[in-house]
Amino acid sequence: MGTTASAGLLICEHCDTVYRRRALVRGEVARCARCDAELERHHVLSVNAMLALVVTAMIVFVQANVWPIVTLELNGQRSSTTLWGMIIAMWREQAQVVSVLVAFTLFFFPLAKMLSLGWLLGFARRGRRAPGFARLMVGLHHFGPWTMSEVFVLGALVAIVKAHTYFDVVADPGIYAYAALTLLITVFAGVDLRQLWDAPLEGTA
Structure with a gap:
């Protein structure tokens, strides 16, 4: 996962080409001349800023899962559901595979x-390397493609527009919370977490 061999060297994790490291300016990205893989990018956010974003994302995540996502009204009858209400409903309607995929990609x-x-x-933040550091960093690398909140938000918006043909539809706070969570996840996607490998932290991986 790491690209650094020493304080002054970078190693491409795709083709093992070695480069001398130099300081990057804001917005600059170092790429491998051999395979064009990204080697390193300028670190815009500090550890404290990233931790603040994580805490914010956790708060929004709780709200997105507690608040209703959408309310449907027909002939004076109203029905609203949360994400887990939708997952349970799909499970009961014999769509177990879809419900499990939704649960894992949108929650777990x-x-x-x-x-x-x-x-x-x-x-x-305390200048230490967390227990299980290496395993967690590898896990984060693999988790990335499986967090699909943005797909859910787009799909929900399309469904809301189409449902207007048959129902009175109201977008509830849960869908807005998921939209905010999508923005936060997008910010995280642009953060190079490999900087944590290079940080001068105490402890073992």
């Missing part, structure tokens, strides 16, 4: 990612 994987980041950054 994002939750695991945020908890792992909070654990790592909490220790990094």
Whole structure:
């Protein structure tokens, strides 16, 4: 996972080409001349800023899962549901595979990612390397593609527009919370977590 061989060297994790490291300016990205893989990017956010974003994302995540997502009204009857209400309904309607995929991509994987980041950054803020550091960093690398909140938000918005044909539809606070969570996840996607490998932290991986 790490790209650094020593304080002055960078190693491409894809083709093992070695480069001399130099300081990057804001917005600059170092790429491998051989395979064009990203080697390093300028670190805009500090550890404290990233930890603050994780805490914010956790608060929004709780709200997104507690608040109703959408309310449907027909002939004076109203029905609203949360994410887990939707998952349980799909399970009962014999769509178990879809319900499990939704549960993992919208709840368990994002939750695991945020908890792992909070654990790592909490220790990094105190100048220490968290227990299980290497395993968690590898896990975060694999969690990335499986957090699909943005897909859910887009799908929900399309469903709301189409449902207007048959129902009176009201977008509830839960969908807005998921939209905010999507923005936070997008910010995290642009953060190079590999900087934690290079940080001069105490302790073992």
